[in-house]
Amino acid sequence: MIRRAVLVVLGLIWLGPTYLLLVNASRPADSYDPGSAWIPSGDFALLRNFVSAVEGANLSGSLASTALYSVVSPLLGVVIGALAGYTIVVLRLRHGFWWFLLIFGGTVFPSQMLLVPLFVGYSDAGLYDSRAGMILLYTAINVPLAAFVLRNFYSGVAFSIFEAARMDGASTWRIFWRIYLPISFTALAAVFILEFTFIWNDLIFGLTLTQTEEVRPVMTAIAGLMTDVYAGTPVPVGLAAGLVVSLPTVVLFLATQRLFARGLALGSVH
């Protein structure tokens, strides 16, 4: 009983800000008052605030860009990482462990160590403020974890599967696409979810490597709104914007709760 009581009390404290978020994001844009923030407004304006947030802050371009980055980069990263894992484990690449170490070692660098050269290098290469540049970088960041997880996964797959397919005359490329990639689907999906969330929430690379509304990821765009306590954006609209940008990860999370937990467990090896 005490356990439930503690959980309920803590839970209510935790719900407070969430409640404020929902109530005040639904309030008409011009009627926010900190004194009555706890009282719901009779006028339900959440959808109007969504529209104001997306249009007023010009978020549609950055939302589209962010969606592109968060889907394409993990897809590429997962396949490239899986291919590396497959080559190292199944094709028994010579000095495979060292190749693995090289690739996985990419996870240890703090992003601060990458910013200056990426900024200067991207500027020189014409990749600064470009979608291609962002996809390239995010893909590279995803590769080490994918290689790590898939290498482990493929270590547990019986080699006889590979041999049998080989005897039947399938190429190593075909075996990768037709057998190894499909059987590792859950591992791939877990990594994908983790990386999707990472990219969707990324702030610092967007801040450093982009400039225009079209290319800039949405977190960075929103953070721009934040300067000087909302910089004149009405509180309900700001809250609605916060909800809009959080929605995709919520949906993904709810749809794949089990996989998500698994992805987290994998991610903790980072």
Place this chain on the structure above:
Amino acid sequence: MRARAPMLGRFRYGYVAPAALLVAGLLYAPFLWTAYLSLTRYDGLESPAWIGLDNFVKLFDDAALLTSTRNTLIWVVGTMVLPVGLGLLVAVLSYDIKGGAWFRVPFMLPYALSGAGLAMVWSPILSHDGVANRLLGVDTAFLQDSPYNTLAMLLVWTWQQLGVNTLLFVVGLQSIPKEPIEAARLDGASGWRLFRHVIWPLMRPLTAVVVGLALVAGLKTFDIVWVLTQGGPGRNSETLAVTMYKETFVSSDYGYGSAVAVMLTVVTGLASYLYLRRQVTAT
């Protein structure tokens, strides 16, 4: 051997090449370049000029850096204690009761918010004329005075991160072997004693991982500070990661910014090493 090469295919290097090239080109090369730049004076326009260790010497009598080191330390200790400790508490209280998942919902919701969304929620709460001041009947500048602004942001961070730690601990608790717990129950252990002597030892390895993650995350704290205070007012809530960003992209002192990045990396590496070594010797 001759027969094995065709069996395993001929394009093996071609298959690892994309991964190796991406990692080498976009992670290793920038890393090494930053290490080099930390030894130069560089504004991004003229070519870097070698100045040896001058940037690092400057680190040691830079008052702003002292503040951001202190703030980073608060973040490290704070993230290792608060979100992890409370996360473990919620997990232990809820993992084996009926409807436990429902009790955890309030803690999971904030995790869905991104860093920027987080700032949207808390900025009107913590602002001068905000909800927190009215609720507590005080008049505190939560995001102004140092180091209280760092502590306030730490609480915001705890609010968001508790759920994910809970989830990790619940997964861990549900996967520990049932036999020792049943045996201890039969011997009459329950509540705190059961936790202290049976569950906790089984959970230690996972806790070590979660605390280790918090250690590294705490050292690299950037997003939440950037969106809530941008390191201000003045520079009093900066963390090392924020200082690095500002020195580089606001003051255009790329060399000095790189030195801060190198320092952050060395500290992170050293802390992780010491932490891991302690964990290994402890078990």
